[in-house]
Amino acid sequence: MTKRLSPRSFTAPSVALILVLTVVWMTFPEEIPFWRSLAIVTAWGGSGLLAANLVLMVREPHIARQLGGLESMYRWHHRSGMIAYLLLLCHPLALALNGWVEAPQLAWQTLVPWAQSWPLWLGWAALVLLMFGLAATFAVRLPYRRWRAFHFALGLGVVLALAHVYALLGGADTLVLLIVVTGVALGWRLIASDLGMASHPYRVTQVVRQTGGMIEALLSPCAAAITVAPGQFVLVAFGDGKTYRGCGEYHPFTVSGIEADGGLRIGIKALGACSQRLQSLEPEVLVRLQGPFGTFLSGSLSGSPFAQQLWIAGGVGITPFMAALRAHACIWPTTLIYLFRKEADAAFLDELTALATTDPQFELLTDASDKELPDFPELLGKIGQITAREVYICGPIPMVEALLPLLREMGVAEESIHFERFDFR
Amino acid sequence: MRKLFIISTVIFWLAVAGFWLADLYMTTIPVTDVSPVVEPAAKGYLLAEVAGHAKQDDCWMAIEGSVYDFTTYLPDHPSAPELILPWCGKEATQAWQTKNKGRAHSSRANQLLEKYRIGTLR
Incomplete structure (x- = not known):
């Protein structure tokens, strides 16, 4: 949102x-x-x-x-x-x-x-x-x-x-x-x-285990591919495989990577019964896909007006930023604050660290906090020229709700704060 | 929104309970006047007379041997006007008993009917 x-x-x-x-x-x-x-x-x-x-x-x-x-x-x-x-x-x-x-x-x-x-x-x-x-x-x-x-x-x-x-x-x-x-x-x-009459047929072609509780699946189109931009999400229903039994219901997943051939990568964290079952997903499973939806990050990628970026990701909220970083080098000077419980839970951390060394416009800050919420005032205090930045937040609702008043207090304009959270119930 | 749902639902059921209690404990007909009511002899009408009142602003109907003047009731009737208006000035017993979908009117409608009775059909 x-x-x-x-x-x-x-x-x-x-x-x-x-x-x-x-x-x-x-x-x-x-x-x-x-x-x-x-x-x-x-x-x-x-x-x-x-x-x-x-x-x-x-x-x-x-x-x-x-x-x-x-x-x-x-x-x-x-x-x-x-x-x-x-x-x-x-x-x-x-x-x-x-x-x-x-x-x-x-x-x-x-x-x-x-x-x-x-x-x-x-x-x-x-x-x-x-x-x-x-x-x-x-x-x-x-x-x-x-x-x-x-x-x-x-x-x-x-x-x-x-x-x-x-x-x-x-x-x-x-x-x-x-x-x-x-x-x-x-x-x-x-x-x-x-019932999926208007859905697009894809199939799972690769499954990468990112952390203990999260996988990344590559979905390749069986027919025409849909056009997706970084920051968008799709609704996906997984079918059955050789041993895998899909739950068949649609769930939203933010795209974490867009391949040249139209393939889509999605990060799946074990948050409920269906996403828990998905942790044992296997290649060749057929999926029905609807979308894309959402406009998150569209402002940061269209590039007008010029603005430094501050991206804040919590847990699986890293996925839209991964899609943007994988798509191309940063257009604007961009700082990503990546929050996670412990390093073993942090998906894509190695890839992000490598990107930070190769892209001079990209800066990565990480924070592992076992507490309920990290020390946000201290974290945001490390960010230079915060009022001149466009701020994009993606993560759990308590994290977003803790950050919003703090950012306003620090002088970030209301129209420069963008956040996304899934609440489709 | 969750709070709004809970509060509104509770208020609704409290209001329904209030109407139920009112039905149990409240009386509306004054009991002080115990003088016997002498019902005037019902006036008789011919169907031809009923037929002279076949307009929206002057609507009589004959139902089960009685004649009713529904002129003031028509705006209150729940159905669309085109369903009830064609019966003005006519013998409407069948429409009364079957409505438009083959079902009878409710007991409340029966009670209401008496209010509009003006005589009998000769």
């Missing part, structure tokens, strides 16, 4: 806003009681946001570029989903209050499912599924595979919500619009992305 706001940063929220405003405008109630009007507006507003939420979940490189990047899309996917949920919680409560105006008992009669017919049961089922799906979404300790399965409940919740509206209203124009948008977005995501 880069901090600099480009016009495209506003594209993803604009898509959500336009869709929800269109839907509310098309269905805005007139001359009916306040609470009932509120119920109608929250229902359509929530439904419009759910449809926008699904559009922002589509994982397609061209669309992601138009919408300000996959990270921005996912951020607004989360926000639109949450706002939709809040609006949809208000919908039954506003209906109940509409009944309350007449008689308190009528409020309960409006809500209670056993006094209703199946179209309203659909509404309740949709709301409960959204509730359950969101609860699972926020359960950060849930293993990824189970988390992902529960997350699908949200998609089913959206379908039931639209079925609820259809059962009540029939094929109203606004509903048809929402069904089409939802159907295309869900279908695209499931068929093109999750």
